[in-house]
Amino acid sequence: MTTGVWLVGARGNVATTAMVGARAIANGVTGTEGMVTERPPCDALDLPFVDSLVFGGHDVQSGSVVEQAEALHERNGVPGRAALDAVRDDLAAIDDRIEVGTARNCGTTVERLADEAADEADSLREITNQIRTDYDAFAEAEDLDRVVVVNVASSEPVPHDPTQYDTVDAIEAALDDDDPLPASSLYAYAALSAGYPFVNFTPNAANALPGIRELAERENVPHMGRDGKTGETLMKSALAPMFADRNLRVESWEGHNILGNGDGEVLEDEENKAGKLDSKGGVLDGILDEPFHNRVRIDYTPALADWKTAWDDVRFRGFLDTQMKLQFTWEGSDSALAAPLVLDLARLVAYADREGEGGLQPHLASFFKAPLGVDEHRLAAQFDMLTEYVARHTDARADAEGGA
Amino acid sequence: MTTGVWLVGARGNVATTAMVGARAIANGVTGTEGMVTERPPCDALDLPFVDSLVFGGHDVQSGSVVEQAEALHERNGVPGRAALDAVRDDLAAIDDRIEVGTARNCGTTVERLADEAADEADSLREITNQIRTDYDAFAEAEDLDRVVVVNVASSEPVPHDPTQYDTVDAIEAALDDDDPLPASSLYAYAALSAGYPFVNFTPNAANALPGIRELAERENVPHMGRDGKTGETLMKSALAPMFADRNLRVESWEGHNILGNGDGEVLEDEENKAGKLDSKGGVLDGILDEPFHNRVRIDYTPALADWKTAWDDVRFRGFLDTQMKLQFTWEGSDSALAAPLVLDLARLVAYADREGEGGLQPHLASFFKAPLGVDEHRLAAQFDMLTEYVARHTDARADAEGGA
Amino acid sequence: MTTGVWLVGARGNVATTAMVGARAIANGVTGTEGMVTERPPCDALDLPFVDSLVFGGHDVQSGSVVEQAEALHERNGVPGRAALDAVRDDLAAIDDRIEVGTARNCGTTVERLADEAADEADSLREITNQIRTDYDAFAEAEDLDRVVVVNVASSEPVPHDPTQYDTVDAIEAALDDDDPLPASSLYAYAALSAGYPFVNFTPNAANALPGIRELAERENVPHMGRDGKTGETLMKSALAPMFADRNLRVESWEGHNILGNGDGEVLEDEENKAGKLDSKGGVLDGILDEPFHNRVRIDYTPALADWKTAWDDVRFRGFLDTQMKLQFTWEGSDSALAAPLVLDLARLVAYADREGEGGLQPHLASFFKAPLGVDEHRLAAQFDMLTEYVARHTDARADAEGGA
Amino acid sequence: MTTGVWLVGARGNVATTAMVGARAIANGVTGTEGMVTERPPCDALDLPFVDSLVFGGHDVQSGSVVEQAEALHERNGVPGRAALDAVRDDLAAIDDRIEVGTARNCGTTVERLADEAADEADSLREITNQIRTDYDAFAEAEDLDRVVVVNVASSEPVPHDPTQYDTVDAIEAALDDDDPLPASSLYAYAALSAGYPFVNFTPNAANALPGIRELAERENVPHMGRDGKTGETLMKSALAPMFADRNLRVESWEGHNILGNGDGEVLEDEENKAGKLDSKGGVLDGILDEPFHNRVRIDYTPALADWKTAWDDVRFRGFLDTQMKLQFTWEGSDSALAAPLVLDLARLVAYADREGEGGLQPHLASFFKAPLGVDEHRLAAQFDMLTEYVARHTDARADAEGGA
Ligand SMILES: NC(=O)c1ccc[n+]([C@@H]2O[C@H](COP(=O)([O-])OP(=O)(O)OC[C@H]3O[C@@H](n4cnc5c(N)ncnc54)[C@H](O)[C@@H]3O)[C@@H](O)[C@H]2O)c1
Ligand SMILES: NC(=O)c1ccc[n+]([C@@H]2O[C@H](COP(=O)([O-])OP(=O)(O)OC[C@H]3O[C@@H](n4cnc5c(N)ncnc54)[C@H](O)[C@@H]3O)[C@@H](O)[C@H]2O)c1
Ligand SMILES: NC(=O)c1ccc[n+]([C@@H]2O[C@H](COP(=O)([O-])OP(=O)(O)OC[C@H]3O[C@@H](n4cnc5c(N)ncnc54)[C@H](O)[C@@H]3O)[C@@H](O)[C@H]2O)c1
Ligand SMILES: NC(=O)c1ccc[n+]([C@@H]2O[C@H](COP(=O)([O-])OP(=O)(O)OC[C@H]3O[C@@H](n4cnc5c(N)ncnc54)[C@H](O)[C@@H]3O)[C@@H](O)[C@H]2O)c1
Ligand code: NA
Ligand code: NA
Structure with a gap:
C-alpha cells in the first residue's frame, strides 16, 4: 500500500x-x-x-x-x-x-x-x-x-x-x-x-x-x-498537571520564546502571531482550575536560527501560603x-x-x-x-x- | 472519630x-x-x-x-x-x-x-x-x-x-x-x-x-x-514520561541539589546520603527504557537554609540524531x-x-x-x-x- | 553637619x-x-x-x-x-x-x-x-x-x-x-x-x-x-566588557525582566516604559563595538511583587566561528x-x-x-x-x- | 621572523x-x-x-x-x-x-x-x-x-x-x-x-x-x-568584583561544571581533579574579602562532548540583610x-x-x-x-x- x-x-x-x-x-x-x-x-x-x-x-x-x-x-x-x-x-x-x-x-x-x-x-x-x-x-x-x-x-x-x-x-x-x-x-x-x-x-x-x-x-x-505541540507547550502540558494534582496553586506562568527561523520571522508580524499565542496560552487554562497570570511572548532573534529557546518562570503557592518557583529553559531544533x-x-x-x-x-x-x-x-x-x-x-x- | x-x-x-x-x-x-x-x-x-x-x-x-x-x-x-x-x-x-x-x-x-x-x-x-x-x-x-x-x-x-x-x-x-x-x-x-x-x-x-x-x-x-517525593524527583516523574512517549532518547540527566537545612547537614555524611541517592536515581531508570547517564548530586549549602534548589540538565536525542536539551531550576521550601x-x-x-x-x-x-x-x-x-x-x-x- | x-x-x-x-x-x-x-x-x-x-x-x-x-x-x-x-x-x-x-x-x-x-x-x-x-x-x-x-x-x-x-x-x-x-x-x-x-x-x-x-x-x-543601575543592567555592564576584551562577538542579547511592584505597574504603560528601555538598552551599545540584536522586555507580573527577575540570553561567536551562549537569571529585591x-x-x-x-x-x-x-x-x-x-x-x- | x-x-x-x-x-x-x-x-x-x-x-x-x-x-x-x-x-x-x-x-x-x-x-x-x-x-x-x-x-x-x-x-x-x-x-x-x-x-x-x-x-x-581562564572562572572574575564593589556580601557560590571531552575524562580521577579545583576555587577567594561557601564541582558527562556547561548559583546579602541570588548557565565549546x-x-x-x-x-x-x-x-x-x-x-x- x-x-x-x-x-x-x-x-x-x-x-x-x-x-x-x-x-x-x-x-x-x-x-x-x-x-x-x-x-x-x-x-x-x-x-x-x-x-x-x-x-x-x-x-x-x-x-x-x-x-x-x-x-x-x-x-x-x-x-x-x-x-x-x-x-x-x-x-x-x-x-x-x-x-x-x-x-x-x-x-x-x-x-x-x-x-x-x-x-x-x-x-x-x-x-x-x-x-x-x-x-x-x-x-x-x-x-x-x-x-x-x-x-x-x-x-x-x-x-x-x-x-x-x-x-x-x-x-x-x-x-x-x-x-x-x-x-x-x-x-x-x-x-x-x-x-x-x-x-x-x-x-x-x-x-x-x-x-x-x-x-x-x-x-x-x-x-x-x-x-x-513540540516545545514549550509540550512542557506545559506535562508539568501543569503536576501542580494541579499536588494542589500547588499556580500564580503566574511567564513564557518567553525566542527563535530565529522563518516561522519566527512571520510571527514578528503581530497579525500572524495572534493565532499562535492563542493556542500556546490555552493549554494552561485548560489544565489549571483557578485564574492566574498567563503570558506567552514570542520574539524573533535571528542568531538562534532554528534553535528555539523557551524560558518559563512559574510561581506557585503551596502549604502555609509559601510561594515557590520553577524555571526552565528548553532549547531544541524547532524543525x-x-x-x-x-x-x-x-x-x-x-x-x-x-x-x-x-x-x-x-x-x-x-x-x-x-x-x-x-x-x-x-x-x-x-x-x-x-x-x-x-x-x-x-x-x-x-x-x-x-x-x- | x-x-x-x-x-x-x-x-x-x-x-x-x-x-x-x-x-x-x-x-x-x-x-x-x-x-x-x-x-x-x-x-x-x-x-x-x-x-x-x-x-x-x-x-x-x-x-x-x-x-x-x-x-x-x-x-x-x-x-x-x-x-x-x-x-x-x-x-x-x-x-x-x-x-x-x-x-x-x-x-x-x-x-x-x-x-x-x-x-x-x-x-x-x-x-x-x-x-x-x-x-x-x-x-x-x-x-x-x-x-x-x-x-x-x-x-x-x-x-x-x-x-x-x-x-x-x-x-x-x-x-x-x-x-x-x-x-x-x-x-x-x-x-x-x-x-x-x-x-x-x-x-x-x-x-x-x-x-x-x-x-x-x-x-x-x-x-x-x-x-x-517533593521536588526534583517529583519533576522527574512528571517529565520523564514526556521524553519516553515522544521517543526522545535521554542521553544524560544530571541533577544537582543544594540545600541548607538539617536534612542537608545529615546528608553531607556520605553514609547517610547513599539511601537518598538510590531513591532519587531510581525514578528515571524506572521510566526510561534505555540506559543513559544518570547522576544526582546533593550538596549542603548553608546559605539556602530550607530553600532547596535543584538544577537539572537533560540532554536528549530526537529526529535526525539531533541532540537537544532541557534545563530547569526548582526552588522550594523543602518543608x-x-x-x-x-x-x-x-x-x-x-x-x-x-x-x-x-x-x-x-x-x-x-x-x-x-x-x-x-x-x-x-x-x-x-x-x-x-x-x-x-x-x-x-x-x-x-x-x-x-x-x- | x-x-x-x-x-x-x-x-x-x-x-x-x-x-x-x-x-x-x-x-x-x-x-x-x-x-x-x-x-x-x-x-x-x-x-x-x-x-x-x-x-x-x-x-x-x-x-x-x-x-x-x-x-x-x-x-x-x-x-x-x-x-x-x-x-x-x-x-x-x-x-x-x-x-x-x-x-x-x-x-x-x-x-x-x-x-x-x-x-x-x-x-x-x-x-x-x-x-x-x-x-x-x-x-x-x-x-x-x-x-x-x-x-x-x-x-x-x-x-x-x-x-x-x-x-x-x-x-x-x-x-x-x-x-x-x-x-x-x-x-x-x-x-x-x-x-x-x-x-x-x-x-x-x-x-x-x-x-x-x-x-x-x-x-x-x-x-x-x-x-x-541596580540589576540586569548592572550585570550587563559587568559582563559585556568580558566579551569585548576577549574578542567574543555578541550576536544577540535578549533581556526579559518581570516584576510585580508599583514601578512594574507604571511601566505597563508603553509611554512610561520608553525611557526605561532606552537607558537599559544603551549600556550594551556603549560597550560592544559591533551591531548586534539587542532587545529588552519589561513585563508586569504581580506574583513577583518587588522581587524583580531578569532572564538574559546572550549568544556570542568565538574562535572558528563557533556560536556559544550565556544565560543568567537575576532575582533581587528591587528596592x-x-x-x-x-x-x-x-x-x-x-x-x-x-x-x-x-x-x-x-x-x-x-x-x-x-x-x-x-x-x-x-x-x-x-x-x-x-x-x-x-x-x-x-x-x-x-x-x-x-x-x- | x-x-x-x-x-x-x-x-x-x-x-x-x-x-x-x-x-x-x-x-x-x-x-x-x-x-x-x-x-x-x-x-x-x-x-x-x-x-x-x-x-x-x-x-x-x-x-x-x-x-x-x-x-x-x-x-x-x-x-x-x-x-x-x-x-x-x-x-x-x-x-x-x-x-x-x-x-x-x-x-x-x-x-x-x-x-x-x-x-x-x-x-x-x-x-x-x-x-x-x-x-x-x-x-x-x-x-x-x-x-x-x-x-x-x-x-x-x-x-x-x-x-x-x-x-x-x-x-x-x-x-x-x-x-x-x-x-x-x-x-x-x-x-x-x-x-x-x-x-x-x-x-x-x-x-x-x-x-x-x-x-x-x-x-x-x-x-x-x-x-x-576560559569559562566559568572567567565569568567569576568578571562578576565577583561587581559584588565586592557594590558591597553585596556573597554568602555562597556554587559552581557545577559538566563536560564530556578528554579533559573531563581525566578529571574523573580525583587525583587529577585536585589541581583544577584549586585554581578554579582560588579566583573568588582572591576577589571577595569575607569568607563564604565556595564549592566547585566538575563532573564527566559524555553526552556533552566538548560543550562544557557550567551552572553557578550565587547567594548574596544586600541592604537590610536581604538575601538575593544570581544563577547563570554558560555553555561553550571548551576547545x-x-x-x-x-x-x-x-x-x-x-x-x-x-x-x-x-x-x-x-x-x-x-x-x-x-x-x-x-x-x-x-x-x-x-x-x-x-x-x-x-x-x-x-x-x-x-x-x-x-x-x-
Ligand atoms: N516547528 C515547530 O516546532 C512547529 C510547531 C507547531 C507548529 N508549527 C507551524 O508549522 C508551520 C511551518 O513552520 P516552519 O518552521 O516550517 O515555517 P517556514 O516559514 O520555514 O515554512 C513555511 C513554508 O510555508 C510556505 N507557505 C506560506 N504560506 C503558504 C501558503 N499559503 N501556501 C503554501 N505554502 C505556503 C512558505 O513559503 C514556507 O516555505 C508554521 O505555521 C508553524 O507555526 C511549527
Ligand atoms: N523535606 C523534604 O522535602 C523531604 C522529602 C523526602 C524525604 N524527606 C525526609 O524526611 C526526613 C526529615 O527531614 P527534615 O528536613 O525534617 O529533617 P530534620 O533534620 O529537620 O529533622 C529530622 C528530625 O529527626 C530527628 N531524628 C533523627 N534520628 C531520629 C531517630 N532515630 N528517632 C527519632 N528522631 C530522630 C532529628 O533529631 C530531627 O529532629 C529526612 O529523612 C528527609 O530525607 C524530606
Ligand atoms: N528599584 C530599582 O531597582 C530602580 C532602579 C532604577 C530606577 N528606579 C526608578 O526609581 C523610581 C522609583 O521606583 P519605585 O520602585 O520606588 O516606584 P514606586 O512606584 O514604588 O514609587 C514611586 C513613587 O513616586 C510617586 N510619584 C509619582 N510621580 C510623582 C511626582 N510627579 N511627584 C512626586 N511623587 C511622584 C508615586 O506616588 C510613588 O509613591 C522609578 O522611576 C524607577 O524606575 C528604580
Ligand atoms: N579547554 C579549556 O577550556 C581549558 C581551559 C584551561 C585549561 N585547560 C587545560 O588544557 C589541557 C588540555 O585540555 P584538552 O581539552 O586539550 O585535553 P585533551 O585530553 O583533549 O588533550 C590532552 C593531550 O595531552 C596529551 N598528554 C597527556 N599527558 C601528556 C604528557 N605528559 N606529555 C605529552 N602529552 C600528554 C594527551 O595524550 C592528550 O592528547 C588540560 O590540562 C586542561 O585542563 C583547558
Ligand atoms: Na494518565
Ligand atoms: Na578597570
Whole structure:
C-alpha cells in the first residue's frame, strides 16, 4: 500500500526536515528517534511504512527542497551532512512534485515572501479547483492508494469572524462570494471535499472552521489539528498537571520564546502571531482550575536560527501560603521536533482512513496545542487516549485473528 | 472519630511544619494549598478532618517544637509570622507529647546530634517495647480511635545486608540478637506488630525490609513508603514520561541539589546520603527504557537554609540524531513541600485502616520516590491509581447508599 | 553637619526602603551591606554620617511611609520585621515632612494614581515656586546645613522634543508658557536654581535636559543621573566588557525582566516604559563595538511583587566561528538594591557640594544606567573613576594634613 | 621572523583546535574572533603573524592531528567542515613534527591512556635531555628564529610537597635522584634551561615550582601560567568584583561544571581533579574579602562532548540583610574557548622574549585562573595591566620613531 503525503508549505523548514528524515530513515542513515509511531503503543498498529511514503506539496516561494535542506544544514547543523548527502537525489525527485499554491488572505508578511503564488485575480472557486486538481494528479501520477494532506505552511492572521463559517453552506457561499477565507481553509476544503484526510499542524483556521468540520463529518474523512505541540507547550502540558494534582496553586506562568527561523520571522508580524499565542496560552487554562497570570511572548532573534529557546518562570503557592518557583529553559531544533510528528500524523490519519473512521480524531490530541474537539490538555491523559485507541484496534485484530 | 498522628522525628523541619500547618488550617489562618487530600479526587473520601488530628511523636534531640518553628520562621520565612502566632499554644501542648526515641544504628552524624536518645545499653527488645508503650500511652491518654505512625526522622545509613531480614522470623531473631537493625525499622516493627499503620516518609529501610512487610501482611495493618517525593524527583516523574512517549532518547540527566537545612547537614555524611541517592536515581531508570547517564548530586549549602534548589540538565536525542536539551531550576521550601503530604498520608492510611485494607497501599505511589511494591514511576499514571482507588470507594459508598 | 535628603516620590518603594534602612542602621539593627560608601574606597571620604541624615520629600499619592513600609514587609519580606519595628517611630516623624508634589506631564497612568497632587490649574511658575518653598522650609525647619534632592518618583513618558530645552533661556520660556515640561524637570529646576544638589535616580528627563544642565553649571551646583543601575543592567555592564576584551562577538542579547511592584505597574504603560528601555538598552551599545540584536522586555507580573527577575540570553561567536551562549537569571529585591544607592548618592553629592564641585559628577557614573556626560559604560572602569576621585581627595587631605 | 610553537599535548583538543584555527585563519576561511591579540589594545603590538606560526609538539597518545580534528568535528561540530577541509594538508605536515613525550608522574589515568610515551626505565635526566633535543631539532629543522613551548597536556595530580622544589638546586637534585617530578615540570625545565619561553595553560605544577621560577629568572626567559581562564572562572572574575564593589556580601557560590571531552575524562580521577579545583576555587577567594561557601564541582558527562556547561548559583546579602541570588548557565565549546588564547599567549611571550623581558609576565594575568606571581584576580583590572603593557611598548616605539 503506498501512501502519498502532500505537504502544504513543502519548502518550509518543517516540511523539508520531515522529508529529509523520512528518506534518511529509508536509506538507513539515521534512527527513528522523535517518531511516536515507532515505539509502543503505536508500533503495534499496521501503519504505512516510513520508507513507502511518497511526498509532494504546495508552496508559494520558489526555490528547491534541496537548497532548503542545504540552508538548514548550514545554519543549524540539522540535518547533518551524512543524512543530507544520502537523500539529495530523493529530494530532487520530490522537487518535481511541488506545485504553486495560494497565499490568499495570509497577511502582508507572507504575501511579501510569496514570489510564486496563485494569480491574485483568480476566484476562490478557481483556486480550490486547482488545488484539488493538484491533489488528484499527485495520486494518479504516483499511483497512490491514499493521499493525506498535512498543512505546514506559515502562520496566517486569524480570520475576522470565524463563527460566520459555521456550516458547509456558509463555506460554499463564502467560496462563491470570494469572502476572505484564509488559504489554509481553501486547502482543507479542497482536501476534505474530495475525500483526502487532512491534518493541520499550524495554528491557522484551516479545518477548525465549523463548516469545514461539518464537511469532514458528512464526507466521513478523517481530519485533525491544530498547531503541533513540540516545545514549550509540550512542557506545559506535562508539568501543569503536576501542580494541579499536588494542589500547588499556580500564580503566574511567564513564557518567553525566542527563535530565529522563518516561522519566527512571520510571527514578528503581530497579525500572524495572534493565532499562535492563542493556542500556546490555552493549554494552561485548560489544565489549571483557578485564574492566574498567563503570558506567552514570542520574539524573533535571528542568531538562534532554528534553535528555539523557551524560558518559563512559574510561581506557585503551596502549604502555609509559601510561594515557590520553577524555571526552565528548553532549547531544541524547532524543525527536528516538529518533523517526526508530521510523519506520525500522516501515518495515523492514513490508518484511520483505511479503517473508515471519518471526522475528528481525538486520540491524536497529544500532538496538538489546541486539539480540535478535545478539552483534555494534560499530556499523560492524552497519551492514554492514544494507548486506548491502539489497544482497541490491536484487540480487535487479535479477536479477528483468534476467530479465524 | 479522632486520629492520632505520631511523628518519628517530631522536632524536625518536616514534622514541625506539618504540625504548624495543620493547626494553622484548624485555626483558619491559612488555606489548604499543597494538600492533595483537599482537592479532587481525594476530597470525595470520608477522611479524618485536618483539625481533628492529634499530634505526638519521638525525637532524639532536645528542644521544643515551638522553638523549632520560631527558628524555621527566622531562617526561611516559612511558616509566616501570622501562622506561627496563631498556633503557638497548640504547639506547646504537642511538646508534652514528644517522647525520647532511639538513635540506634543511625550513623555517627545522627548519633552526634542526638542529645536525648534511648540508653545505649538497652537491648533492641527493650527499645521496641518502650516505643510500643509510647504509642499505646498516646492512644490512651488522648482517647484516640486510631494512631498512625509517620517516620520523618533523619536519613540513616543503608543497612549492610537488607536481604537477610527477609522474614518475620529473621526480624524477630535480629531483635533477640541485637543485630544492627536501624532505628527506623524498630519504629516500624513496634507500630505494625501492635496494629498501628505506618508510613515511611524517609529513604530509610524501616518497613521496606521484607520481614517487616510480611509482618504487616500478617497483622493486616496498612503501611507504605518510602521517601516522600517533593521536588526534583517529583519533576522527574512528571517529565520523564514526556521524553519516553515522544521517543526522545535521554542521553544524560544530571541533577544537582543544594540545600541548607538539617536534612542537608545529615546528608553531607556520605553514609547517610547513599539511601537518598538510590531513591532519587531510581525514578528515571524506572521510566526510561534505555540506559543513559544518570547522576544526582546533593550538596549542603548553608546559605539556602530550607530553600532547596535543584538544577537539572537533560540532554536528549530526537529526529535526525539531533541532540537537544532541557534545563530547569526548582526552588522550594523543602518543608513546605513535604509537610502537607505527611498530613495527606496520615489521613489516607487512617482511612485504609478503617476500611480494613492492610498491607502495602499501592494507590499512594505518587507520594513516594521509591513506592514499595510499585514499579510505576510515572507521576500521572500514579495519580490515576489514586483516582481509581477513590472511585472504587466512592462508587461502593454510592452503591451502598443507593441500596439502602 | 546635618544633611537633609529630600526624596521626590517619598512614599514609593525605593524611598521608603532607603529611609527604613538608614534608620535601621542608625538604630543598630542592620548592617550596611549594599552601600557602596561604607567600604573602600569611599569609606575614606569624610561623608555625612548615615545616622545624621534627615529625610523629607514630595509625593502625589496619599498614605504614609509607615503603611508603605508595612505593605513592603507583608508582600516581600523586605524590610524584615525587626528592622520595621525598630524604625516605626522614626518613619512616623518623617511622614510629617512629606509635602504634596506635582504630577504634571507624568502620563495618564501616574495621573490616575495621583490622588494628592498640585492643582491642575496652577501655572508651572506657581508649581516650581511651591516646590522651592517646600525645599527651603525643610532646610529651615530642620536646621539643615545642606539639602540634597533625590528623584525616586515614578517613570514618566519621554518629552516629545527634549532638544528644544537646550538652554536655560529655553527652560525659562517653557516655564513661562506652560510648555509640557515633565514634573521631574520642575523638581530639578527648583532645586538647582536654588542651589540644592540634585540626583535623578529615575529614567526621567529631569536634569538631563541641556537647559537644566546649563543651569547647574551656571549656579555651580552638583547634579547627576540618570536611572539607577541596580540589576540586569548592572550585570550587563559587568559582563559585556568580558566579551569585548576577549574578542567574543555578541550576536544577540535578549533581556526579559518581570516584576510585580508599583514601578512594574507604571511601566505597563508603553509611554512610561520608553525611557526605561532606552537607558537599559544603551549600556550594551556603549560597550560592544559591533551591531548586534539587542532587545529588552519589561513585563508586569504581580506574583513577583518587588522581587524583580531578569532572564538574559546572550549568544556570542568565538574562535572558528563557533556560536556559544550565556544565560543568567537575576532575582533581587528591587528596592533593596536601589535604596542603599540613594543613600550613597545623597552622601556623595553632599560631599561634592561641600567641596564646591558644581555641575555633573562623572565619578558617579557606576551608579547609573545612563550616566550624564559619561560615555564609559564598563562597570569596572566606572569604579576606577570613583576610586581615582577618592584618591584625589584623600591625597589632597593627606597633603593638607601633612603640610600642617 | 618565524616563530615556532611547540605544543605539549599536541594531539589533544585544545592543541588541535589551536592549530586548525591558526591554519584556517592563514587560509582565509575563518575570522579571528576569540583572539585577544587581534583587537585593541594588543593589535598595536608588533607580534608574530598568525599565519607565520610553525607548529610542532609532544604527545603520549598515538594517532594523528588530522584524525583528532575529524573526531572533534564529528562529535562537536567544531571545527566546521569548511575549516577542516581547508587545513587538512597543513595538519598532515604538522603530524610529522610531533614527538613522543613523557607521561612520568601524570597519574594512573594518563598513564593508562598513554600508548606512546618515553620508556619507563629512562632516568629523568635522559628524559629532559631528550625533550630538549626535540625542541632544538624543531628549531633547526624549521629554521625558526624563536621557539615557544606551550603546555596543553592533560591535568596531572598535584605533586606531594611542591615547596621542596624551591630552588634551582633542589630541582637539579630531584632530576639527579629521579624524584617524582611531574612531566609538566620536566617540559618546563627543558625549555627554560635552554632559553625557550614557556607557557603553562594547564593546572599542572610545571613552571609554578619555585625552583623552576628561579631558573627562568636566572636565564632571563619569559614564562607564565597557570590554567587558562576560559569559562566559568572567567565569568567569576568578571562578576565577583561587581559584588565586592557594590558591597553585596556573597554568602555562597556554587559552581557545577559538566563536560564530556578528554579533559573531563581525566578529571574523573580525583587525583587529577585536585589541581583544577584549586585554581578554579582560588579566583573568588582572591576577589571577595569575607569568607563564604565556595564549592566547585566538575563532573564527566559524555553526552556533552566538548560543550562544557557550567551552572553557578550565587547567594548574596544586600541592604537590610536581604538575601538575593544570581544563577547563570554558560555553555561553550571548551576547545574553541581555549585555543585562541594559546595562540595569543604564544605570540605575546614570543614578543616578550624578543624584547628581552625574562621571568614572569604579570601583564598576561587575565589569561589564567591562577596567574603566577599576581594577586589581582579581577578580570577588568587584569585587562588594565595588559593595556598598560601595550601602552608602554607602543609609546616607547612612538618615542623611538619620533626620535629618529
Ligand atoms: N516547528 C515547530 O516546532 C512547529 C510547531 C507547531 C507548529 N508549527 C507551524 O508549522 C508551520 C511551518 O513552520 P516552519 O518552521 O516550517 O515555517 P517556514 O516559514 O520555514 O515554512 C513555511 C513554508 O510555508 C510556505 N507557505 C506560506 N504560506 C503558504 C501558503 N499559503 N501556501 C503554501 N505554502 C505556503 C512558505 O513559503 C514556507 O516555505 C508554521 O505555521 C508553524 O507555526 C511549527
Ligand atoms: N523535606 C523534604 O522535602 C523531604 C522529602 C523526602 C524525604 N524527606 C525526609 O524526611 C526526613 C526529615 O527531614 P527534615 O528536613 O525534617 O529533617 P530534620 O533534620 O529537620 O529533622 C529530622 C528530625 O529527626 C530527628 N531524628 C533523627 N534520628 C531520629 C531517630 N532515630 N528517632 C527519632 N528522631 C530522630 C532529628 O533529631 C530531627 O529532629 C529526612 O529523612 C528527609 O530525607 C524530606
Ligand atoms: N528599584 C530599582 O531597582 C530602580 C532602579 C532604577 C530606577 N528606579 C526608578 O526609581 C523610581 C522609583 O521606583 P519605585 O520602585 O520606588 O516606584 P514606586 O512606584 O514604588 O514609587 C514611586 C513613587 O513616586 C510617586 N510619584 C509619582 N510621580 C510623582 C511626582 N510627579 N511627584 C512626586 N511623587 C511622584 C508615586 O506616588 C510613588 O509613591 C522609578 O522611576 C524607577 O524606575 C528604580
Ligand atoms: N579547554 C579549556 O577550556 C581549558 C581551559 C584551561 C585549561 N585547560 C587545560 O588544557 C589541557 C588540555 O585540555 P584538552 O581539552 O586539550 O585535553 P585533551 O585530553 O583533549 O588533550 C590532552 C593531550 O595531552 C596529551 N598528554 C597527556 N599527558 C601528556 C604528557 N605528559 N606529555 C605529552 N602529552 C600528554 C594527551 O595524550 C592528550 O592528547 C588540560 O590540562 C586542561 O585542563 C583547558
Ligand atoms: Na494518565
Ligand atoms: Na578597570
